Amino acid sequence: MPSLPISGEVERTFRDAHGQAVATLVRVFGDIDLAEDAVQDAFVVASERWPRDGLPPNPAGWIVTTARRRAIDVLRRAERGDQLNVELAIGAAGDSYPSEEEILQDDQLRLMFTCCHPSLRTEHQVALTLRLLGGLTVEEVAQSFLVSEHAMAKRLVRAKYKIKAARIPYRVPTGAELPDRLRAVLSVVYLIYNTGADGEGRDALRADAIRLGRSLADLMPDEPEVSGLLALMLLNESRMPARGSNGAVILLSEQDRTRWDRNLIAEGQAIVRSCIRRGQPGPYQLQAAIQAVHCHAQTYEDTDWRQIVTIYDQLVEVSPTPVVALNRAIAVGETEGAGAALALLDGLGAQLSDYHLLHAARGTMLRRLDQATAARDAFARALDLATTETDRSFLARQIDSLAV
Amino acid sequence: MSQYLLATYVVEGEAPSGPSSPEEMQAAMQRLIALEAEMEETGSFVFGGGLHGADAATVVGVEEGEVLLTDGPFAEAKEHIAGFYIINAPDLDAALEWAGKVAKTINRRIEVRPFAATGKVADHMDQMS
Numbered sequence: 001m002p003s004l005p006i007s008g009e010v011e012r013t014f015r016d017a018h019g020q021a022v023a024t025l026v027r028v029f030g031d032i033d034l035a036e037d038a039v040q041d042a043f044v045v046a047s048e049r050w051p052r053d054g055l056p057p058n059p060a061g062w063i064v065t066t067a068r069r070r071a072i073d074v075l076r077r078a079e080r081g082d083q084l085n086v087e088l089a090i091g092a093a094g095d096s097y098p099s100e101e102e103i104l105q106d107d108q109l110r111l112m113f114t115c116c117h118p119s120l121r122t123e124h125q126v127a128l129t130l131r132l133l134g135g136l137t138v139e140e141v142a143q144s145f146l147v148s149e150h151a152m153a154k155r156l157v158r159a160k161y162k163i164k165a166a167r168i169p170y171r172v173p174t175g176a177e178l179p180d181r182l183r184a185v186l187s188v189v190y191l192i193y194n195t196g197a198d199g200e201g202r203d204a205l206r207a208d209a210i211r212l213g214r215s216l217a218d219l220m221p222d223e224p225e226v227s228g229l230l231a232l233m234l235l236n237e238s239r240m241p242a243r244g245s246n247g248a249v250i251l252l253s254e255q256d257r258t259r260w261d262r263n264l265i266a267e268g269q270a271i272v273r274s275c276i277r278r279g280q281p282g283p284y285q286l287q288a289a290i291q292a293v294h295c296h297a298q299t300y301e302d303t304d305w306r307q308i309v310t311i312y313d314q315l316v317e318v319s320p321t322p323v324v325a326l327n328r329a330i331a332v333g334e335t336e337g338a339g340a341a342l343a344l345l346d347g348l349g350a351q352l353s354d355y356h357l358l359h360a361a362r363g364t365m366l367r368r369l370d371q372a373t374a375a376r377d378a379f380a381r382a383l384d385l386a387t388t389e390t391d392r393s394f395l396a397r398q399i400d401s402l403a404v
Numbered sequence: 405m406s407q408y409l410l411a412t413y414v415v416e417g418e419a420p421s422g423p424s425s426p427e428e429m430q431a432a433m434q435r436l437i438a439l440e441a442e443m444e445e446t447g448s449f450v451f452g453g454g455l456h457g458a459d460a461a462t463v464v465g466v467e468e469g470e471v472l473l474t475d476g477p478f479a480e481a482k483e484h485i486a487g488f489y490i491i492n493a494p495d496l497d498a499a500l501e502w503a504g505k506v507a508k509t510i511n512r513r514i515e516v517r518p519f520a521a522t523g524k525v526a527d528h529m530d531q532m533s
Contacts, residue, residue, distance in 0.1 A: 117496075119496060119516075166496045166516075166518045167406050167495045167496050167518065168496045168497075169495040
């Protein structure tokens with residue numbers, strides 16, 4: 001791609017238009033590969049023209065029209081059987097650019113549910129979502145998940161093969177089906193966000209996840225959990241500038257709160273408030289509410305831990321997992337003291353014995369109780385179990401600080 | 405309309421966890437009969453059957469032009485196909501719904517696999533020409 005001054009804007013437009021364009025073409029042609037290739041070709045044409053002629057008034061529409069023509073060319077040249085599809089597409093394409101309305105917003109939602117279909121394994125769901133809706137190149141998706149481009153390309157081919165062969169439907173599920181299916185979509189988006197928060201050079205993934213979260217929230221305004229997930233990501237993101245660079249972890253208690261992003265906080269908190277008014281709490285909304293309380297506190301000491309524990313109590317009810325119980329125990333450490341927290345943590349020992357954060361939390365509570373040796377042992381166990389470099393260096397520093 | 409294979413497997417040497425009393429057996433059969441009737445009414449049922457055990461299987465191969473028989477099943481696996489349905493379904497979601505009903509009724513895991521083609525090869529040749 002030529003590096004002209006406009007290229008940043010072109011690239012942003014590409015990413016924004018990619019999901020819409022692929023989704024529209026999948027509806028028109030019923031074939032993901034054809035849609036993907038045609039959109040790719042349209043982007044190549046755009047990358048030559050736009051820097052020279054400027055952005056067209058309706059970039060997404062331009063991409064869709066150009067891609068649609070490309071796809072028709074490909075179909076004609078290949079003389080692929082499905083005559084009906086070709087005729088339909090030619091009839092619909094015409095000569096004029098489609099207006100915004102012709103790009104059905106629902107298409108993106110359909111494609112999202114197809115990519116996150118529960119019959120596909122999670123890593124395939126994530127790869128498809130980033131490639132087709134996020135508009136990342138295969139190379140970019142591969143880098144994000146630390147696999148070779150070849151391996152990622154194979155993964156995508158396999159996933160698309162299954163969609164086609166097994167006829168995974170291209171539609172938004174309704175009724176009783178929707179809650180489970182929506183949960184799968186939301187967990188893919190949040191997984192993308194967390195992958196971006198975990199390790200260096202992956203910041204773009206967080207932006208991708210937030211972008212996906214925003215379009216989901218626009219497309220499904222009646223689903224409070226969709227808004228909850230967006231709020232959760234925005235509030236987590238607001239603290240990123242204070243989180244430390246070079247893979248260092250700076251704890252919430254030690255962060256420079258003036259570096260938090262006030263705009264993201266205001267946006268996230270507004271969503272949390274509207275969720276509370278709706279009164280249909282769910283796991284993402286409650287996690288967002290907890291983050292909203294943290295973001296509200298001017299200093300660590302100002303944190304309203306009682307309210308946080310209350311929200312955790314609700315979260316345990318809707319999402320009774322040991323990890324939620326672990327986080328609740330840490331909050332209890334702030335309201336009832338380290339002894340109470342330690343008792344709760346020990347109760348989770350059997351379920352989370354191999355989870356490094358359980359041992360890290362035990363270490364923290366033991367240190368507060370002045371049991372230095374036991375604290376060091378707990379941090380050492382956490383260090384053994386930790387997998388990311390960020391966590392390992394943080395834990396090693398805790399052990400050092402407890403050295404006698 | 406696509407066709408899907410809904411297959412169930414048994415693990416070698418593992419006693420099937422079937423109904424314990426004749427009454428339970430009767431009830432389970434009634435549920436299965438009702439499910440198959442539902443498949444039939446909706447035009448979903450194509451074919452179904454239960455298979456004899458893997459010990460009853462013979463593999464037929466060809467070596468240097470000669471047919472060669474081997475006693476036993478195809479795969480040297482612990483799991484062997486035990487029975488299956490072939491159903492008509494518009495898409496995977498519909499097939500998965502039937503598979504869920506079958507799994508609940510017979511209390512077994514079901515593999516859902518799409519057919520790439522069904523019927524006689526000659527029929528497909530006609531379509532292609």
